[in-house]
Amino acid sequence: MIKEKLSLLQPISMGSRKLRNRIAMAPMTRSFADDRTGVVGQDVVEYYRKRAADGVGLIITEGIIISPRAKGTTGVPGLFTREQTESWKNVTDAVHREGGTIVAQIWHVGRLTHHEIAGGLPPQAPSASAFRIARGRSCSSFWKTIRYSGRDVDC
Ligand SMILES: Cc1cc2nc3c(=O)[nH]c(=O)nc-3n(C[C@H](O)[C@H](O)[C@H](O)COP(=O)(O)O)c2cc1C
Numbered sequence: 034m035i036k037e038k039l040s041l042l043q044p045i046s047m048g049s050r051k052l053r054n055r056i057a058m059a060p061m062t063r064s065f066a067d068d069r070t071g072v073v074g075q076d077v078v079e080y081y082r083k084r085a086a087d088g089v090g091l092i093i094t095e096g097i098i099i100s101p102r103a104k105g106t107t108g109v110p111g112l113f114t115r116e117q118t119e120s121w122k123n124v125t126d127a128v129h130r131e132g133g134t135i136v137a138q139i140w141h142v143g144r145l146t147h148h149e150i151a152g153g154l155p156p157q158a159p160s161a162s163a164f165r166i167a168r169g170r171s172c173s174s175f176w177k178t179i180r181y182s183g184r185d186v187d188c
Contacts, residue, residue: 047091052134054090060138062095064108071098071111072120081124085133092133096140097121102157104150105142112137 042054063080066073084092097112098104104111111117121137128135144158 045090047134050134052090053132054088056089057091058084058089058093060093060095062106062109064106066108066110068108071104071109071114071117073110073117073124074120075123077110077120078123078127081135082127082131085128085131085135089133092128092135094124094135094137096138099139099141100157102146102151102154103141104152105140105146107150109140112139 041056045052045055065077081092097110100113112121125135144156146156148155
């Protein structure tokens with residue numbers, strides 16, 4: 034009865050996709066991927082499958098990097114190697130089996146990376162401007178892992 038009245042629970046079209054309801058899951062970085070390969074495992078498959086089983090209409094994945102230099106923090110998944118793509122197919126298959134819809138959020142952090150995060154590669158950004166942080170402040174989540182407190186850092 035309630036289900037019939039609530040527009041939130043009614044199906045809707047999004048481009049060519051037909052969503053079973055209007056509930057969407059926001060993209061949330063989980064850092065569960067293999068840090069070296071950017072491949073997602075069975076834990077990530079299960080994480081997204083469960084959300085689809087709960088009835089979410091549209092799942093937007095965590096940010097997925099599109100190249101090694103796109104990486105801004107540890108444990109983020111990628112979608113630029115065959116191994117990574119195959120691992121995501123396990124996720125999408127599991128979500129589809131639960132009747133869900135999932136789209137990938139692709140991600141490039143621009144200058145907000147560091148060679149210690151990006152496998153030794155330098156940052157890649159649209160401009161050459163450095164991102165400066167104030168003395169003793171952290172500039173993004175990965176600085177919790179690699180600490181540069183107490184001095185200025187170009188990141
Ligand atoms: C743990 C966590 C991880 C997040 N990761 C991403 C992300 O990968 N991509 C993104 O666009 N937003 C990310 N966000 C932002 C959320 O998608 C959302 O926009 C934000 O939480 C505001 O929504 P709220 O007001 O409902 O909390 C993240 C938020 C949280 C709490």
